[in-house]
Amino acid sequence: MPDGRGDRTRAAARTLRCLVAGVVAAALALSVVHAAAAPKPGSEITAHVVKVRDGDSMQIRHGGATVDVRVFGVDSPERSQPWSARAKSFTAGLVGDQDVVVKVKDVDRYGRIVGDVKLKDGRDLAHELLRAGLAWYYRRYANDATLGELEAEAKAARRGLWSEPKPVPPWKFRADRRA
Secondary structure (H helix, E strand, O other): OOOOHHHHHHHHHHHHHHHHHHHHHHHHHHHHHHHHHOOOOOOEEEEEEEEEEEOOEEEEEEOOEEEEEEEOOEEOOOOOOOOHHHHHHHHHHHHOOOEEEEEEEEEOOOOOEEEEEEOOOOOEHHHHHHHOOOOEEOOOOOOOHHHHHHHHHHHHOOOHHHHOOOOOOHHHHHHHHHO
16 A cells, blocks of 8 residues: 655645745746846946945946946955055045946956946046056056056156055955965
8 A cells, every 4th residue: 555655755846846936937037137237338327425445346226226346447446455444445436336337348257347437527536546656557458558658647746546556456465365
């Protein structure tokens, strides 16, 4: 006489398959919505800065969602590097709790929008960071003579991180930490 365990096992397996199918469908739906909502390179978005993460990255509120943004063309000191706190504070003073315009260049491998960040008064955040000596010109990703000139001016004036005897660029700092 059957004891019902086989029926219960089949029912549990069927329930598990339905649950997995539902989770997969939900994940696919979310990824489609996220892909559709991602701004395209060349587009401009106006958004409100809700959090400054560090000198060259922030979170913005756009279209009802919180989105991470990385400033194009510059690299500010990492959190445990000299001048990191000053770069973050400087950026927060310019864009914290403010509306900005982001000219989208790309979406990076971490899902962040990479773009030119324009302040309310029209100034470019990357230019201001370089001018203050609180970022390096990120030549690996940007080819912009203005960025190079601003970095050279800050370096010659020994502003910000350029007042250090041998400042270590963040990309080298990250590579050294991985090694």
